[in-house]
Amino acid sequence: MYGLQIIRNADLEELRELGSGTFGTVYHGKWRGSDVAIKRIKKSCFAGRSSEQEKLTKDFWREAQILSKLHHPNVVAFYGVVPDGTGGTLATVAEFMVNGSLRNVLLRKDRSLDLRKKLIIAMDAAFGMEYLHSKSIVHFDLKCDNLLVNLRDPQRPICKVVLDPREVGDFGLSRIKRNTLVSGGVRGTLPWMAPELLNGSSSKVSEKVDVFSFGIALWEILTGEEPYANMHCGAIIGGIVNNSLRPPVPETCDPEWRILMEQCWSANPDIRPSFTEVTDRLRAMSAMLQSRAQAPGS
Numbered sequence: 351m352y353g354l355q356i357i358r359n360a361d362l363e364e365l366r367e368l369g370s371g372t373f374g375t376v377y378h379g380k381w382r383g384s385d386v387a388i389k390r391i392k393k394s395c396f397a398g399r400s401s402e403q404e405k406l407t408k409d410f411w412r413e414a415q416i417l418s419k420l421h422h423p424n425v426v427a428f429y430g431v432v433p434d435g436t437g438g439t440l441a442t443v444a445e446f447m448v449n450g451s452l453r454n455v456l457l458r459k460d461r462s463l464d465l466r467k468k469l470i471i472a473m474d475a476a477f478g479m480e481y482l483h484s485k486s487i488v489h490f491d492l493k494c495d496n497l498l499v500n501l502r503d504p505q506r507p508i509c510k511v512v513l514d515p516r517e518v519g520d521f522g523l524s525r526i527k528r529n530t531l532v533s534g535g536v537r538g539t540l541p542w543m544a545p546e547l548l549n550g551s552s553s554k555v556s557e558k559v560d561v562f563s564f565g566i567a568l569w570e571i572l573t574g575e576e577p578y579a580n581m582h583c584g585a586i587i588g589g590i591v592n593n594s595l596r597p598p599v600p601e602t603c604d605p606e607w608r609i610l611m612e613q614c615w616s617a618n619p620d621i622r623p624s625f626t627e628v629t630d631r632l633r634a635m636s637a638m639l640q641s642r643a644q645a646p647g648s
Contacts, residue, residue: 354411354418355430357381357443362388362432368450373514378446385446386429389514393439413515414442420485424478426498426512442515447498452509455499456574463507465604466639468571471499471509473632478511479564480625483557489513492563493542494570540586541577541597542566545617549591558619564628565614569597572607593617606635 363380370376374391381388396406417428432441449455452471455463463471475497482489489496489511500508544562546555566577577597578586589595596615599608610631616622623631 354415357430357432359432359434359436359441362386362441362443364388374441379443381429381443385448387426387444387446388432389442389444390435391440391442393437396440410440410515416487417513417515420482420487420513422478422481424474424510425481426510428513444512445510447500447508447510447512449499449501451495452497452499452571453494453576455501456494456570459574463571466636466643467507469632469636469639471497471507472568472571473629473636474507474509475511475567476564476625476628476632478509479560480629482511482513483560483625487513488557489560489563491539491542492560492567493539494567497567540583540590543590544619545591545593546619548587556619558622561614561622561625561628562616562619564625565611565616565622566597568607568611568614569599572603572611573597573600604635606631606638610635 361381364377365380366378368376368378368387372392373395374389377388377390379386379388391410396403396410398406411431414428414431418430420428426447427445429443429445432443435441475492479489479492492511496512498510498512542563544555544559547559569575569577575597578589578595581589586595596612599611603611610623610628614622614628
């Protein structure tokens with residue numbers, strides 16, 4: 351079907367629940383002897399009038415097909431769809447990342463990530479995003495919750511961007527309205543949303559909405575905090591739209607990191623760099639840090 355891998359429910363083994371959200375529940379499981387992430391999708395995701403149900407189901411299959419064709423070391427691999435879940439529910443099977451989301455890693459302060467590791471993580475995420483944009487795919491929901499990590503190698507963390515069939519914004523199919531306020535469920539994502547998504551200037555919406563989100567994610571990686579944690583939605587929306595609200599940059603922030611972060615979250619999409627430029631600049635920062643570490647007397 352659609353050239354997609356169809357996976358039988360009987361071939362899956364669920365080991366433990368990893369988390370649940372609006373769209374469903376994710377489990378760590380096994381498929382053909384390998385560790386995988388199994389996402390059981392709630393039936394309510396496809397609710398509505400029969401014509402609406404049909405459209406949502408069709409969208410899901412089409413977007414799953416797009417995901418199955420993506421192959422990049424910094425994008426979580428999508429293996430296939432399970433059409434015969436319990437009670438006729440759908441599920442997806444994807445690559446399992448041992449340490450889960452970067453947000454969870456940052457919350458657990460016991461895992462100290464130095465600047466070198468933070469740069470590697472940011473670079474990995476930017477490489478993944480550069481690839482998605484090269485395929486005309488806009489994420490629309492980039493944040494540390496959607497960056498998955500493997501920290502098994504103490505020297506080299508690995509970070510990958512995760513996409514969901516319910517979250518693919520394919521520009522060829524102009525899925526621009528996917529994550530605007532209309533679709534609800536915006537609360538958790540608000541701090542990462544570019545002003546043009548919130549102020550109704552949808553003609554200006556481009557892949558640069560992801561660059562804005564990446565700027566906020568850089569701040570998360572830097573501080574380990576959640577942006578605007580104690581603020582109400584209304585105040586956040588107002589602040590982003592009138593450009594008076596951005597997360598506070600710590601005094602100790604590396605100047606290059608600060609410049610990049612502030613350009614990424616610029617109110618003007620034209621000022622925001624492309625992900626190709628972002629990866630170049632992060633690479634240069636990484637090289638500079640390395641040469642400083644190797645300098646005599648350092």
